[in-house]
Amino acid sequence: MLNKKSVDDINVKGKKVLVRCDFNVPLQEGKITDENRLVAALPTIKKLIADGGKVILCSHLGKPKGEPKPELSLAPVAKRLSELLGQEVKFAADPEVVGPNAKAAVEAMNDGDVILLENTRYRAEETKNGEAFSKELASLCDVFVNDAFGTAHRAHCSNVGVTQFVDTAVVGYLMQKEIDFLGNAVDNPERPFVAILGGAKVSSKISVINNLLDKVDVLIIGGGMSYTFSKAMGGHIGNSLCEDDYLQYTLDMMKKAEEKGVKLLLPVDNKIGDDFSNDCNMQVVSRGEIPDGWEGLDIGPKTEEIFCDAVKDAKTVVWNGPMGCFEMPNFAHGTEALAKALAETDATTIIGGGDSAAAVNILGYGDKMTHISTGGGASLEFLEGKELPGVAAANDK
Numbered sequence: 001m002l003n004k005k006s007v008d009d010i011n012v013k014g015k016k017v018l019v020r021c022d023f024n025v026p027l028q029e030g031k032i033t034d035e036n037r038l039v040a041a042l043p044t045i046k047k048l049i050a051d052g053g054k055v056i057l058c059s060h061l062g063k064p065k066g067e068p069k070p071e072l073s074l075a076p077v078a079k080r081l082s083e084l085l086g087q088e089v090k091f092a093a094d095p096e097v098v099g100p101n102a103k104a105a106v107e108a109m110n111d112g113d114v115i116l117l118e119n120t121r122y123r124a125e126e127t128k129n130g131e132a133f134s135k136e137l138a139s140l141c142d143v144f145v146n147d148a149f150g151t152a153h154r155a156h157c158s159n160v161g162v163t164q165f166v167d168t169a170v171v172g173y174l175m176q177k178e179i180d181f182l183g184n185a186v187d188n189p190e191r192p193f194v195a196i197l198g199g200a201k202v203s204s205k206i207s208v209i210n211n212l213l214d215k216v217d218v219l220i221i222g223g224g225m226s227y228t229f230s231k232a233m234g235g236h237i238g239n240s241l242c243e244d245d246y247l248q249y250t251l252d253m254m255k256k257a258e259e260k261g262v263k264l265l266l267p268v269d270n271k272i273g274d275d276f277s278n279d280c281n282m283q284v285v286s287r288g289e290i291p292d293g294w295e296g297l298d299i300g301p302k303t304e305e306i307f308c309d310a311v312k313d314a315k316t317v318v319w320n321g322p323m324g325c326f327e328m329p330n331f332a333h334g335t336e337a338l339a340k341a342l343a344e345t346d347a348t349t350i351i352g353g354g355d356s357a358a359a360v361n362i363l364g365y366g367d368k369m370t371h372i373s374t375g376g377g378a379s380l381e382f383l384e385g386k387e388l389p390g391v392a393a394a395n396d397k
Contacts, residue, residue: 002179002183002184002391003396003397004170004171004175004176004179004391004394004395004396004397005168005169005170005171005394005395005396005397006170006171006172006173006175006176007044007047007048007145007170007171007172007173008047009170009397010143010168010170011051012048012051012052012053012143013051013052013053013111014052014053014054014111015053015054015141015142015143016053016054016056016106016109016140016141016142016143017048017053017054017055017056017141017142017143017144017145018056018058018137018138018140018141018143018144018145018162018166019044019045019048019055019056019057019058019144019145019146019147019172020058020059020144020145020146020147020148020151020158020159020162021037021041021044021045021057021058021059021147021148021172022037022040022041022059022147022148022149022150022151022174022374022375023037023038023041023057023059023061023074023077024037024059024060024061024062024150025037025038025061025077027061027062027071027072027076030071030076031076032076032077032080035080035084037150037374038077038080038081038084039084040174040374041147041172041174042084042085043173043174044145044147044172044173044174045057045081045085045114046085047173048145049085049087049112049114050112052111052112053111053112053143054106054109054110054111054112054113055112055113055114055115056106056114056115056116056117056140056141057081057089057114057115057116057117058097058116058117058120058137058158059074059077059116059119059120059148059158060119060120060121060126060151060156060158061073061074061077061119061121062119062121063121064119064121064122065121065124066121066122066123066124066125066126066127067122067124068095068118068119068122069122072119072121073093073118073119074091074116074117074118074119075091075093077116078090078091078116079091081114081116085114087114088114089114089115089116090105090113090114090115090116091115091116091118092105092115092116092117092118093118094117094118095118095122096122096123097117097118097119097120097122097123097133097136097137098117098133098136098137098139098140102115102117102118102140103140106140120137120156120157120158123157125157126156126157126158127154127156129155129156129157129160129161130157130161131161133157133161134157134161134162134164134165135165137157137158137161137162138162138164138165138166139165141166142166142167142168143166143167143168143169143170144162144163144166144168144169144170145169145170145171145172146159146163146169146170146171146172146175146390146393146394147171147172147173147174147175148174148175148390149174149175149178149373149374149375149378149379149390150353150374150375150376150377150378151375151378151390152175152178152375152378152388152389152390152391153375153377153378153381153386153388153389153390154389154390155389155390155393159389159390159393160389160390160393163393163394168395169393169394169395170394170395171391171394174374175390175391175394177371178371178373178374178375178378178379178382179391181348181350181370181371181373182318182350182352182371182373182379182382182383183382183391185316185318185348185350186212186215186318186382186383186385187215189215189216189315189316189348190315190316190348191217191315191316192217192218192313192314192315192316193215193216193217193218193314193315193316193317193318194216194217194218194219194220194310194311194314194316194317194318194347195212195215195216195218195219195220195317195318195319195320195383196220196222196307196311196317196318196319196320196321196338197209197212197219197220197221197222197223197225197320197321198221198222198223198224198225198226198319198320198321198322198323198324198335198356199223199224199225199320199321199322199355199356200223200224200225200241201224201225201241201243202225202228202229202243202246202249202250203243203245203246204380205225205320205321205380206246206249207384207385207386208320208380208383208384209221209253210253210256210384211383211384211385212318212383213253213256213257213260213262214260216262217262217263218262218263218264218265218310218314219257219262219263219264219265220265220307220310220311221264221265221266221267222267222299222303222307222321222322222323222324222334222338223321223322223323223324224240224241224296225241225321226266226267226296226299227240227241227242227296228241228242228243228244228246228247228250229250229254229266230266230267230287230288231244231247232247232248232250232251233251233288234288235287235288235289235290236288236289236290236291237288237290237295237296238272238290238291238292238293238294238295238296239292239293239294239295240270240272240290240295240296241295241296263310265306265307265310266287267287267299267300267303268286268287268300268302268303268306269284269285269286269287269299269300269301269302269303270284270285270286270287270290270296270297270298270299270300270303271283271284271296271297271298271299271300271324271331271333271334272284272285272290272294272295272296272297273294273295273297273330273331274293274294276295276297276325277328278328278329278330278331282330284300284301285300297324297325297328297330297331298323298324298325298331298332298333298334298335299323299324299334300334303334304333304334304337304338307323307334307337307338307341308337308338308340308341311338311341311342311345311347312341312345314345314347315347315348316347316348316350317342317345317347317348317349317350318350318352318383319338319342319349319350319351319352319356320351320352320354320356320379320380320383321352321354321355321356322335322355322356322359323335323337323338326355326359326362326363332359332363335359335363336363339359339360339363339365340365342360342365342368342369343365343368343369348370348371349368349369349370349371350369350370350371350373351369351371351372351373352373352376352379352380352383353372353373353374353375353376353377353378353379354376354377354379354380355376357372357373357374357376360372378390
C-alpha cells in the first residue's frame with residue numbers, strides 16, 4: 001500500500017508552492033490541439049489557489065534537449081490556463097527557467113496568485129537530475145506538489161531532485177488518483193481480477209506479464225504480441241509481428257500461468273490482411289493458420305466472444321495495449337468490442353495510458369471507464385510492480 005501525503009494533508013496559506021504539472025500538450029503553430037492535460041491539472045491548482053497559496057507551476061514540453069527552443073515554449077499554456085482558471089497566469093519567460101523574470105514574479109506574488117515557469121527541459125540538467133538546477137527550483141518555494149504522473153517513472157530535477165531541498169513534498173489530486181487506482185488496485189484488487197495486455201511487443205511487456213501472473217485470476221493476451229505466443233505453440237503466422245528471441249519466454253509464461261492456476265487466454269482466431277493497410281484483402285482464420293504473405297491485424301470474432309465473456313464477471317480489470325491495429329477502422333473491431341464489454345461491466349476498469357487510453361477515447365468509451373491513466377510508460381512500470389521515483393519522492397503520511 002502506498003500512502004503518500006497529498007494536497008489535502010497540508011496548509012499552504014501564504015506559502016510559495018511549486019507544482020510540477022504535466023503540460024506536455026500537442027502544439028501546432030503555437031496552438032494547443034488537445035488540452036486534456038491542462039483540464040486534468042485544474043483541480044489541484046484550484047485547491048491551492050483557494051487555500052491562499054502562491055502557486056508556481058512548472059512542466060516540461062516536448063524534447064528541447066537542454067536548450068531554449070521557441071516553438072517548445074510554455075507561453076501558449078500560460079495563456080490558455082489563464083482562460084481556464086479565470087485569472088491571470090503570469091508567464092516567467094526565462095530561458096534558464098529560474099531567472100530574473102521568475103524571481104521577480106515570485107517576489108511580487110500575493111496569496112492566490114499563479115505564475116508559470118518556462119519549459120524545465122530548456123535546462124540540460126533537468127533530465128540528468130543535476131543538483132544545481134534542483135536547488136534553484138527549490139529556492140523559489142516552501143512546499144512542493146507533484147501532480148505529473150506522466151513523468152513519475154523518471155528521476156528528473158523538477159519532480160525528484162527538488163524534493164531533497166524542500167521540507168514538504170506531497171502529491172496532487174491526479175497523482176493521488178493514479179496511486180489509488182493503478183498502484184493499489186493491482187496490489188489489493190477486488191476479485192476476480194482480470195488483466196488484458198495487447199500492443200505490438202512481448203519484449204516491452206515481459207516484466208508486466210511476470211508480475212501480473214502473480215496477482216491476477218485471468219490474463220488475456222491480444223494484439224501483435226499474441227503472434228509470438230502462437231508461433232511458440234507451433235502455429236503458422238505468415239508475416240505477422242513476431243519476436244523470435246522470445247519464443248521460449250512465452251512458453252515459460254504459459255507454464256507459469258498453469259502452475260499458478262491463472263487462466264491465460266490467447267486468441268483462437270485472427271482477422272488477417274494481405275497488406276498492412278485498411279484497404280487490403282481480409283479474411284478470418286484460426287490461430288496458427290495464417291498463410292504466407294498474410295499478417296494478423298486484429299483478433300477474430302470467436303476470440304472477441306471469449307475475451308468479452310471473461311470480463312463480464314470481473315470485479316477489477318486492468319487493460320494495457322490494443323487488440324489490433326485500431327488506427328485502421330477495419331482492424332479496430334476487436335479493441336472496440338472489448339472497450340464496449342468493459343463499458344458494460346460494473347467492475348473497476350483501469351486503462352493503462354498510451355495506446356489503450358487513446359483507443360477507448362477515440363472509440364467513445366472513455367467516460368465509461370473508472371480510471372484512464374495519464375501516463376503510458378509510468379503506468380506500465382506500476383503494473384510491473386516497480387517503485388516510481390516521482391511517487392517515492394513524496395512524503396509518507
